[in-house]
Amino acid sequence: MMSAPTYVATTILSDPYVMKGDGEAYEGFLVDILDKVAEKVGFYYLIQPSKGGQYGSYSNGQWSGMIGEVVRREANIGLGDVIITRERERVVDFSKPYLTQTLRLLVKKPRMYDPGLTFLLEPFSVELWFYILFALLLVAILFVLIGRFNPFEWRQVPSDKDPRGARHSFGLRESFMFVFSTITLQGYRETPRSLAGRVLAVSWFIFVFFTVVAYIGAAVTFMLAGERMPSLPFEDLEDIVNGGKIQIGMVRHGSAFKSFKTSKVDIYQRVAAYVEMQNSFVNNTAEGIERVRRRHGNFVMIMESLRAEYITERQCDVMVYGKSHFSKALAFFTIQGSGLKQKIDDALLTLKEDGTMHMLKEKWWKAGFCGPAVNKKEPTIRAVEVTVRRLAAPFLLLLAGAILAVVVLLGEIVFRKLRQ
Numbered sequence: 001m002m003s004a005p006t007y008v009a010t011t012i013l014s015d016p017y018v019m020k021g022d023g024e025a026y027e028g029f030l031v032d033i034l035d036k037v038a039e040k041v042g043f044y045y046l047i048q049p050s051k052g053g054q055y056g057s058y059s060n061g062q063w064s065g066m067i068g069e070v071v072r073r074e075a076n077i078g079l080g081d082v083i084i085t086r087e088r089e090r091v092v093d094f095s096k097p098y099l100t101q102t103l104r105l106l107v108k109k110p111r112m113y114d115p116g117l118t119f120l121l122e123p124f125s126v127e128l129w130f131y132i133l134f135a136l137l138l139v140a141i142l143f144v145l146i147g148r149f150n151p152f153e154w155r156q157v158p159s160d161k162d163p164r165g166a167r168h169s170f171g172l173r174e175s176f177m178f179v180f181s182t183i184t185l186q187g188y189r190e191t192p193r194s195l196a197g198r199v200l201a202v203s204w205f206i207f208v209f210f211t212v213v214a215y216i217g218a219a220v221t222f223m224l225a226g227e228r229m230p231s232l233p234f235e236d237l238e239d240i241v242n243g244g245k246i247q248i249g250m251v252r253h254g255s256a257f258k259s260f261k262t263s264k265v266d267i268y269q270r271v272a273a274y275v276e277m278q279n280s281f282v283n284n285t286a287e288g289i290e291r292v293r294r295r296h297g298n299f300v301m302i303m304e305s306l307r308a309e310y311i312t313e314r315q316c317d318v319m320v321y322g323k324s325h326f327s328k329a330l331a332f333f334t335i336q337g338s339g340l341k342q343k344i345d346d347a348l349l350t351l352k353e354d355g356t357m358h359m360l361k362e363k364w365w366k367a368g369f370c371g372p373a374v375n376k377k378e379p380t381i382r383a384v385e386v387t388v389r390r391l392a393a394p395f396l397l398l399l400a401g402a403i404l405a406v407v408v409l410l411g412e413i414v415f416r417k418l419r420q
Contacts, residue, residue: 006044007340009034010066010075012053016310016364017081029364030079033098033348034332036356040347047079055082067092070335077340078333081306083255088333093341096348097329098357099306103256105322106292106301106308107232123218125387132211135398136179139204142402143175143197150409151416152194170197183208196409203401210394218386232297236322238267240300241274248274249288249301252281256302259326268325271302292318304328309365316370 011018011026021027026047038045056067056078066082069075071091084094121129147153147170170178170192178188182204192198233243240246248271250257260272275281280299282288288301289311300321308320332348334340351357388395 004042004044006046007076008074009045009047009077009079010050010069011047011079012050012055012066014081015307018047018079029360030081030098032360032363033351033357034077034079036351037332037344037347040350041343045077048075055080056088058087063091067333070333073335076335076338077344081304081330082333083328084331085255091336092333093336093338095332095334095341095344097331098348099330099361101304101306101328101330102324103259103302103326103328104305104308104320104324105237106289106303106311106318107321108292108295108297108299109317109319110232110297119222120219123215123222123386125385128386128388128391131388131395135207135395136183138402139200139398140175140179142200142405143170143178143192144172146192146194146197146200146405146409147171147175150194150196150412152412153192153197179204183211185212194409194412196405196412199408200401200405203398203405206401207394207398211391214386214391218384221384232321237271237325241267241270245298247278247280247295247299249280249282249291249299250275251285251288251303252283256304256326257281260302263326289315289318306330306365313365313370 011030013019015028017028017030018026019028031047034045050066050069052065052068054065056063056065058064062068063071066075066078066080067088070078078092082088084097088094124132153170170190174190178190181188185208192201234240234246237248240248250260257272257275260268260275263269263272282291282301285301285303285307288303291299292301293315302325305320305324312319332344334344348357
């Protein structure tokens with residue numbers, strides 16, 4: 001009877017994939033998986049740390065790190081959070097991916113707070129409130145000008161033909177009352193009589209409708225969210241680059257920066273140039289995480305999503321934020337042509353089908369103490385502050401209506417003079 005072979009697995013320490021346990025033993029997510037794979041395939045293994053302490057890159061005609069050790073047959077299996085790349089596939093056999101990850105932003109988590117008396121103002125940003133106030137003043141002043149100079153407005157109607165006194169409807173006080181009452185959906189006794197006044201009124205009503213709907217919708221989410229954290233000043237990478245105030249950290253010479261630098265997507269190229277311009281590189285992930293924690297929101301870190309999720313379960317003052325970028329697969333790798341790849345593939349497929357892979361991931365990723373204190377079966381409500389950009393269309397429509405109203409006012413003045 002043939003004895004089971006013993007394979008050497010090269011690795012580097014990386015939480016929670018491979019970590020040093022008690023004594024000389026190793027533990028971690030990948031160690032547990034390798035235990036299951038070895039049991040199903042039928043082999044023993046010996047874990048040895050990579051001499052270079054690197055995943056592997058090609059330079060001066062040879063491969064370094066874990067990849068190089070497997071290429072030179074110093075090890076049989078590569079055990080680590082190694083990303084499948086085209087260059088690496090040419091020299092080693094990658095197994096089926098055991099996990100897939102993306103690049104995400106790690107940011108400083110804003111502190112939770114109770115809005116208190118400021119609740120009524122929070123659905124809109126401060127900038128948006130100022131824009132609304134400016135729009136209200138502008139429309140009121142335009143109504144005053146139209147009421148005073150338009151020859152077809154109520155002011156020109158003789159008193160004996162105006163029993164309701166509508167000729168006084170659009171003075172300074174009445175114009176402000178008109179815009180204040182309509183923005184609170186109360187209506188007003190009179191409406192403009194001239195065409196210019198009606199054009200302005202219609203554009204104002206459209207603006208009021210969209211503004212009120214946006215406010216009510218945002219206010220409901222703020223009300224249901226209860227105690228919450230303030231909104232971050234950006235939604236994703238483009239906002240950060242356009243703002244120019246927040247630094248984006250990446251590991252110097254890391255695969256994340258290389259992905260952004262070589263991408264043909266414009267925003268990714270801009271991000272790479274932004275990082276180079278601000279020289280916001282870090283030497284390693286640990287340094288980047290520490291800078292995120294210390295810089296109070298002025299520094300964010302682009303890193304692998306799985307590592308970021310692991311960190312946020314243990315560092316309660318940071319969180320993963322924004323969209324996902326560059327999906328990448330993680331896999332074991334073996335000596336090219338050794339035939340071990342197919343056996344590992346079959347074992348990994350079995351572990352995925354019977355749920356073992358999922359349970360092991362939950363074991364190592366969810367073992368922290370910073371998980372959300374909500375029932376995950378219930379949907380969480382995120383209060384989102386409405387900004388000027390979200391209401392740009394109503395503001396543009398109001399501006400177009402105000403300009404058209406002025407043009408019509410001038411036309412009505414010229415028309416009356418020609419008739420006289």
